[in-house]
Amino acid sequence: MYKIDGFDISSHDRSNKIVNIKIDNEILDKLVFPFNKFDITALEYKPFTRFTIAKSLDDLTLNKLSKVMNSIVRDRNTGCFIFSPKNINSKINQTFLIKLSTAIAHLIGIPNYDSMAGKYYARFHVKHEDRSDSYLRKAYINMDLHTDGTYVKEKTDWLLMTxxxxxxxxGGETTLLHLDDWEHCEDLYNDPISKQNLLWGSPKSKKIDYKVEHPVFFEDENNRIQISYIDQFPEPKNMEQGVFLQKLSDALEESKNKIIIKLPVGSSLVVNNYFWLHGxxxxxxxxxxxxxxxxIRGAF
Ligand SMILES: [Fe+2]
Known part of the structure; x- marks a missing residue:
């Protein structure tokens, strides 16, 4: 396992494909001063400031943290980490967490513009009442396993959620499934519809005025299966596509290898968006x- 001074890095107790990265509060304390140099508006308006705070974080680890996070997220055998402060104290407020998440994201890659929020990140609340048009904010309905960015042109290599x-x-636990743990992966991949281009749209709140076409499954450079799928946005054009999507949805939701975790407040979950599904x-x-x-969603 990786070693960085000031960090505890270990396998998650639910899956050895998930890595826990726990950061000492002493290191977090050292970030307060460089983070205070910019407020959230500066981070939103001046993209280079995001790299400045990312560098502050990486410098504190002699540039080891960026290497470790990148190897975890790109490695098919892991592809997922949970970054958490060892202790949550009053210094670790929402503003600090937004800055910390921004720093982590910029050590992995470049965020995509989030059309829903109109900036490089989005915040969304789940509350008792909801009038929105997608499952994102429906508190009492299961959000089925999916990947992000299925309906946009930009590449979505990774995803961070804090x-x-x-x-x-x-309730409201996070569900995760790695494609290599999914019992029905080969079966669904071998269905001819899985490689057909499907049409993907999105509801109004997403503020995307185009549709894209891509198949559900594709392969990486080493012929390993990758997926781009969510239940709400593909627009089947015929019975075959509809039947395939229903079969896919059922096969994901009935998987016995889903990992269910309770993400603590202050923690960030980072996943490779090609072979980890989340819900x-x-x-x-x-x-x-x-x-x-x-x-934050982005490209490497
Ligand atoms: Fe998502």
Whole structure:
């Protein structure tokens, strides 16, 4: 396993494909000063400042952190890490977490413009009541396993999600599935429809005014299967495509190898978007439920 002074790095107890990276509060304390140089508006308006704070973080680890995070996310045998402060204290507030997440993201690659939010990241709240048009904010409905960026032209190599807040939340666990653990992967991949171009659109809130075409499955340079799929956005043109998508959806949701984890407040989940699928279990009904996530999606 990797070693960096000031970090505990170990396999997650639910899966050896997930790496836990726990950062000492002493290191976080050293970030307070360089992070204070920029407020959130500066980070949003001046892209180079995001690299400045990313460099502050990496410099504190003698540039080892960027190497470790990149090898985990690009490695098919892992592809996922959870980055957490060892102790959450008052210095680690939402502003600090947005800056820390920005730093992590910029050590991995370049964020895509998030059309829904109109900036390089998005924050979204899940609450008791919701009037939106996608599953993102539906607290009491299962968000099925999917990958991100299925309906955009940009490459979405990786995805970061940070839990900024969670109150009165029961349930709502994160679900994850690595393609190599999925019992039905070969079976679905061998279906001819899986390599056909499908049409992918998106609802109004996503603010994308075009549609894209791509197959569900494709291969990497080493002929390993990769996936780009979400249940809500493909627009089947005929019965064969509809039947295939239903079969795919059922085969993902019934997988016995899904990993269910409770992401703590202050933690960031980073996954390779080509071979890890993610989702969320429903929350238990509570009128005071409030949970906020921040996400950044990008290319290497
Ligand atoms: Fe997602």
């Amino acid at each position: 839990k900024l807040e969670e109150k009165n939340a029961f 969320r279990k429903p929350f238990k009904e509570n009128k005071d439920l409030s949970r906020e996530l921040m996400r």
